[in-house]
Amino acid sequence: MLKIALTLLLATTALAQLRSPYADIVNYRSENQNDGAGNYNYLWENSDGTLAQERGYQKPPNPGQRDNNNIQVAEGSYQYFSPEGQLIRVTYIADENGFQPSGDHLPTPPPIPEAIQKALDIIYAGIARKKTAAELAAGNYNGQYTI
Numbered sequence: 429m430l431k432i433a434l435t436l437l438l439a440t441t442a443l444a445q446l447r448s449p450y451a452d453i454v455n456y457r458s459e460n461q462n463d464g465a466g467n468y469n470y471l472w473e474n475s476d477g478t479l480a481q482e483r484g485y486q487k488p489p490n491p492g493q494r495d496n497n498n499i500q501v502a503e504g505s506y507q508y509f510s511p512e513g514q515l516i517r518v519t520y521i522a523d524e525n526g527f528q529p530s531g532d533h534l535p536t537p538p539p540i541p542e543a544i545q546k547a548l549d550i551i552y553a554g555i556a557r558k559k560t561a562a563e564l565a566a567g568n569y570n571g572q573y574t575i
Contacts, residue, residue, distance in 0.1 A: 451476035466500050477515070480506040490524065499524045 451474035458470040471481040482504030489496055500523075507517040518531040540548075 451478060466498075476509065478506075478508045480504070487523075493524075 453472060454475050455471065455473040457472075458468075466484055466486040468484045469482070471479075473479040482502055484500065484502045486498035486500055488498060490499070501521065502523075503519075503521040505517065505519040507515060510516050514533075516531065516533055518529050518534075520527060520529040522528070
């Protein structure tokens, strides 16, 4: 019985050493509509669990934008396993506001202390009052104010 267990152990070890350090592509899909509107989709997945997918499209310009060009948007996700075996997954959107990733492993800022938030609220309220007063004096206040 010991000889069988030892033989199986040696065979398993030998097979593990023969495995390629490279992952195989198990799924690949790409769609490019080529309609001149920036639309596309892609997805690929490797045998080691690495996966990436993205879709791209254009959206109309924002009100008040300096030019009338459409905005190219890319949104998607990717995942892989860290050397420690933890699944790392990132979702993102990239648009006129830049690249905006999110994932459980990414650091987040600490909450703003209550006293500081109160001070900021007072400052912003004062700015709003001054701007409103200046617009009223100039005769062009429209009843809305954004910071």
